[in-house]
Amino acid sequence: MTASNPAAVSRRSTAFIGPILIFLLAIFLYVLAGRLDENPMEGQLGAFFWPKAILVLLMAGCGLKVLESFFAFGKGVAETGLEGPPAEIKNGKLAAMIVMVIAAVVCVENIGFPIANFLFLLGFMRIAGLKKKLPLFLISFLGTIVLLYLFVKVVYLPLPKGQWFFDDLTVAIYRALRII
Amino acid sequence: MIDQIYLLGGGLLNVFDPVNFSMILLGLVVGVLAGALPGITMLNAIVLVLPFTYLMGIVPSLLLMTSVYCGGVFGGSITGILFNIPGDPMNVPTTWEGYRLNKKGFVSKALGMAIMCSAIGGFLSAAIMTVASPPFAKVALSFSSFEYFAVVFLGLASVVVIGTKSIGSALISLFIGMFLGTIGMDDIYGVPRFTFGSRIMETGINFVTVLIGLFAIGEVLEQLSMKKGSEEIARVRPKTTLPTVKEIWDLRYTILRGLGIGAVIGAIPGTGATVASFVSYGVEKQVSKNPEKFGTGVWEGLAASETSINGSTGGAMIPLLTLGIPGSGATAVMMGAFLLHGIQPGPLLFTKSPESVYTIFAGMLVCNLVMIFAGLICAKFFSELMRVPENILSAFIISFCLLGAFALRNDMTDVWFMAIFGIVGYFMRRYDLPSPPMILGLILGPLAEKYFLTSMIGCGNDWTIFFCRPVSGSLMVISIGLLIMPFIRNLIQKGRKAARP
Numbered sequence: 001m002t003a004s005n006p007a008a009v010s011r012r013s014t015a016f017i018g019p020i021l022i023f024l025l026a027i028f029l030y031v032l033a034g035r036l037d038e039n040p041m042e043g044q045l046g047a048f049f050w051p052k053a054i055l056v057l058l059m060a061g062c063g064l065k066v067l068e069s070f071f072a073f074g075k076g077v078a079e080t081g082l083e084g085p086p087a088e089i090k091n092g093k094l095a096a097m098i099v100m101v102i103a104a105v106v107c108v109e110n111i112g113f114p115i116a117n118f119l120f121l122l123g124f125m126r127i128a129g130l131k132k133k134l135p136l137f138l139i140s141f142l143g144t145i146v147l148l149y150l151f152v153k154v155v156y157l158p159l160p161k162g163q164w165f166f167d168d169l170t171v172a173i174y175r176a177l178r179i180i
Numbered sequence: 181m182i183d184q185i186y187l188l189g190g191g192l193l194n195v196f197d198p199v200n201f202s203m204i205l206l207g208l209v210v211g212v213l214a215g216a217l218p219g220i221t222m223l224n225a226i227v228l229v230l231p232f233t234y235l236m237g238i239v240p241s242l243l244l245m246t247s248v249y250c251g252g253v254f255g256g257s258i259t260g261i262l263f264n265i266p267g268d269p270m271n272v273p274t275t276w277e278g279y280r281l282n283k284k285g286f287v288s289k290a291l292g293m294a295i296m297c298s299a300i301g302g303f304l305s306a307a308i309m310t311v312a313s314p315p316f317a318k319v320a321l322s323f324s325s326f327e328y329f330a331v332v333f334l335g336l337a338s339v340v341v342i343g344t345k346s347i348g349s350a351l352i353s354l355f356i357g358m359f360l361g362t363i364g365m366d367d368i369y370g371v372p373r374f375t376f377g378s379r380i381m382e383t384g385i386n387f388v389t390v391l392i393g394l395f396a397i398g399e400v401l402e403q404l405s406m407k408k409g410s411e412e413i414a415r416v417r418p419k420t421t422l423p424t425v426k427e428i429w430d431l432r433y434t435i436l437r438g439l440g441i442g443a444v445i446g447a448i449p450g451t452g453a454t455v456a457s458f459v460s461y462g463v464e465k466q467v468s469k470n471p472e473k474f475g476t477g478v479w480e481g482l483a484a485s486e487t488s489i490n491g492s493t494g495g496a497m498i499p500l501l502t503l504g505i506p507g508s509g510a511t512a513v514m515m516g517a518f519l520l521h522g523i524q525p526g527p528l529l530f531t532k533s534p535e536s537v538y539t540i541f542a543g544m545l546v547c548n549l550v551m552i553f554a555g556l557i558c559a560k561f562f563s564e565l566m567r568v569p570e571n572i573l574s575a576f577i578i579s580f581c582l583l584g585a586f587a588l589r590n591d592m593t594d595v596w597f598m599a600i601f602g603i604v605g606y607f608m609r610r611y612d613l614p615s616p617p618m619i620l621g622l623i624l625g626p627l628a629e630k631y632f633l634t635s636m637i638g639c640g641n642d643w644t645i646f647f648c649r650p651v652s653g654s655l656m657v658i659s660i661g662l663l664i665m666p667f668i669r670n671l672i673q674k675g676r677k678a679a680r681p
Contacts, residue, residue, distance in 0.1 A: 018611060022352060029359070029374070036373070045636055047371035050629040051362040058355035065348030089610075094405035098603055101397065104582060105599045109592050117582075121575050128404050128571030139572060147579060157587050 015069040023062035030055045096127045112162030112170035118144045145177060153179050187534050188310065191542030194239055194535070203240045204547050207247025208554035214248070215255020215267045216562060222252025222268060226513045238521040238536055243543040245517055246497075249510050250547045251554060253453050253489050254298040258555075258562050261290050263577065265396045269387065269623055270453040272616060273461035273485035275395070280477030288421040293479065294486045295555035296423050300435055301487035302548030305443050305494030310541040313502050325638065326646055329631035330655035331445065333646075335455045335624050337462075337659035347666060350617045353608070357621025360385050361629070368633050380593045387622045389585050389598040394615040396581045397602025400574045402609050422552070431483045434464055438484040442491025447499060452510075453492040454623060460488035466665060494544060500525055501537060 033048045033055065100123050107116035121140035130136050151157040152174065161170040174180045194200055207229070214225030225248050233241030256267025260275030261282055274294060281290040336354070363374045364384025375381035428435070438460045445456040464484035465474045474481050500511040518525050529537055568576075585598035608615050639645045647653045 018613070019348070019352065022356070032374070045633060045641060047366040047369035047373060050633065051359060051373060054355055054358045054362065054625070058352065058359060061348060061351035061355050065346065065352055068346055068348040089405050091405075094401060094606075097401055097404060098606075101401075101578060101599050101602060104578070105592070105595050108582060108586075108595065117579055121579065124575040124578065125571050128574055130569070130571045143576060143579070147583065151583055151587075157583070158590055159583075159586065160592065 016066060019062040019065040019069075023059055026055045026058045026062070030059075093127060097124065100124050100127060108160050110163055111166040113159040114144055114148055114170055114173050115162070115166065117147060148174075148177065148179055184310075184538075187538040188542055190535060191538035191540075192546070194539040195243065195542045195546050200240050200243050200539075200543070201546075203236075203244040204247045204543060204550060205554070207244040208251040208547065208551055209558065211248035211251025211253075212255035212258070212551075212554055212558040215252040215271075216259045216558065222249065222255070222510060225252050226510050233517055233520070238518075238523060239539050241517055241521065242514070242536070242540055243547075245514050246540060246543050247547045247550075249514070250302055250490065250493055250544065250551060252510075253493060254295070254302075254486075254551065254555060255558065257294045257298070257486060257489075258291065258559050261287065261294060262562055263396075263573075264399045265577070266391070268454075269391055269619065270457045270489050271485075272391075272395075272619060273457050274482055274489070276461075276475055276616065277478050277481035277485070280475070281479075281482065284477050286477070289423065290482060291559045292422040293427075293482055295552055295559065296428060297431075297435060297438070297483045297486035298490040298555070299548050299552045300428070301439050301442060302490035302493055302551065303545060304439050305446070305491040306541065306544035306548060307494075308439075308443050309494035309497055309544065310538075313498050323651070325631045325634040326649050326652040327655070329628060329635055330646060330652035330659070331455065332624050332628045332631060334655050334659045334662070335458050335462075336620065336628060337662040346612070349613050353614050354617035354621040357390075357618035357623075358625030358628075359621075360390070360618075361387075361622045361625035367626075367630060368637075380591075383589075383593075385597055385622070386588055386594055387619065388588055389594045390601045390622055391619055392581045392584055393598040393601030393603075394605035394608070394619065396577055397599065398605025398609055398615065400577055401602070401606040403570065404574055405606075422556075431479060434480045434483045435487045437463060437467070438487030439491040442488035443495040445488075446492025446495025452496060453489045456488040456492040457485045458620060458624075460484045462662065466662060490548065497540070497544070501529060501540070 030052060033052050036048060100120060103123075104116060104120040107119065110116075118140050121143055122136060125136055125139065130139075148159075152159055161167045171180070195204070210229065211222060211225055215222045226245055229244055229248055233244060236244070253268070253270060256271030257274040257278060258267070260266040260271045261278030264275060264279040266272045266275040278290045278294060281287070336358075361384075363381060365372050365375075365382045372382050441460040441463060442453070442456045445459060446452060461474075461481055461484055464480050465471045468474065468478075468480055470478075496511050500515055515525055523529065523533060523536065581598060581602070582595055585594045586592065588594050605615055608618075635645065636643070645652075646656050
């Protein structure tokens with residue numbers, strides 16, 4: 001890896017930018033903690049002493065990391081944990097999976113766990129590479145039913161039923177499955 | 181001594197009563213399964229079985245809860261080794277080594293080693309508990325916030341051995357975790373911190389949500405997003421192979437160190453198996469001749485962590501039985517079971533109902549031996565899951581994570597935190613920011629803060645007090661030694677390199 005290598009330059013940038021961003025965030029939070037800090041009782045350190053101390057240590061950690069990266073790159077040896085060729089990443093698939101995870105949380109809250117989980121399993125397994133439609137549908141459907149029986153019927157976990165029309169729909173699903 | 185042996189013999193006879201023995205078997209299976217499922221902790225399982233003990237006598241109910249406890253602390257290691265998902269925070273160090281051993285093709289032996297080390301640690305710890313309960317508890321009773329802070333500081337100092345590649349990255353991750361631990365209502369002054377006016381944030385960030393997110397979701401995203409990935413990997417069903425006597429003998433010093441650390445830390449109220457496993461792993465790495473290999477799949481790391489986890493169970497029972505002080509959440513629930521049956525744990529328990537006490541001792545001894553079989557059965561069950569294609573398994577892992585996060589407090593906020601930390605966990609992996617120190621900081625940070633501030637209130641903000649007391653001073657010196665050892669080692673290595681012609 002040489003300094004002129006574009007990948008090396010990119011990784012060097014990452015090694016410096018990350019700690020610097022965290023350092024700036026720590027400064028912001030430190031200032032915020034100072035504003036929030038009410039006068040503690042005399043002789044006591046107060047509620048914000050500990051977080052402020054942690055933030056100072058975090059800033060010091062960022063400084064240490066920058067120094068580590070500087071000396072490691074200076075020597076031409078990547079001892080920063082960035083050594084070795086980076087693994088090839090399917091960025092489109094990754095983005096789709098992240099969206100699915102976020103969407104699952106939003107949907108569980110709004111349309112209830114049974115429907116949201118069925119749709120999530122269907123979508124996630126499809127993105128992950130399961131292409132046959134029948135197994136995809138059956139696994140999602142049966143998997144959701146098993147989870148419902150296990151967590152609602154056996155463990156008595158009050159899973160989110162969703163809002164508006166979906167609340168009634170979830171109850172209807174529970175009744176159809178004889179869960180309640 | 182003769183009386184003790186006589187009572188222990190009576191306890192063993194009680195344990196092998198069919199009803200009592202079946203409670204041990206049932207408790208072990210429930211404990212191992214609950215411990216293995218992310219989001220359902222060993223403590224949850226003990227709480228869940230508590231209502232079932234109402235109709236039982238004191239002996240079967242305590243045996244049931246004790247076996248759930250022993251099985252639960254081990255269970256999380258199975259999913260940690262198989263799927264990189266530790267069932268409980270205490271199983272995190274096991275996961276670091278166990279999952280790497282799995283990836284190297286040693287999954288059968290890793291599972292077997294984990295079961296065997298847990299059983300040995302638990303059995304010997306129960307033996308220590310039986311012999312040394314009263315004097316040991318007296319020492320722990322003399323501990324105050326200064327000593328507690330020193331113990332937690334020792335756990336935090338172990339971060340330097342966790343950060344294998346870059347101490348700077350490990351420290352950043354640790355301090356982010358410690359900062360996350362400060363979010364919410366402050367316990368000592370009752371002031372909300374960094375909540376931004378949100379009432380939901382006042383309860384703070386539950387470390388289990390972070391744990392599930394960083395380890396499970398992060399792992400799934402990483403595995404599935406890599407090219408030439410999972411579809412091409414042949415999925416095999418691993419068997420569990422118990423280690424040979426020679427393999428165990430080769431690890432005898434590791435096991436003894438893990439046992440000692442587990443038993444001592446377990447007996448200190450407020451610490452428990454999580455601190456024991458981190459400290460034991462850290463110490464093992466420090467004494468190892470090849471510390472740089474830790475984190476890549478090392479038997480010593482796995483054995484140290486597993487032995488100390490179950491080694492802490494006997495230790496944790498000592499203050500409960502002899503002083504009536506529960507040292508952990510699990511023993512607190514067990515204390516509740518004692519009280520439900522009209523028995524007050526404490527010194528008088530040994531004179532008023534010694535049969536019950538020695539039945540518990542005998543129960544723990546037997547329970548840890550039976551756990552080998554329970555562990556094998558449960559490991560086989562979870563190993564079957566390895567045959568499921570990764571694209572299906574990954575989707576269900578995320579579903580379980582959603583359910584596990586929600587089950588913590590029946591609150592969608594925890595699910596949001598879990599999802600966010602899952603995505604953060606992926607990018608931490610991608611940019612080589614280690615996630616274990618963050619977990620360590622989030623778990624131990626609030627404890628460190630509580631003990632530090634309590635100590636400061638008591639001694640007029642004089643921080644040198646930690647070095648002025650014999651126990652806390654010794655622990656602080658050991659911790660500082662741990663912190664500076666990597667730098668000294670680097671200097672020595674550089675010196676040696678320079679000295680070479």
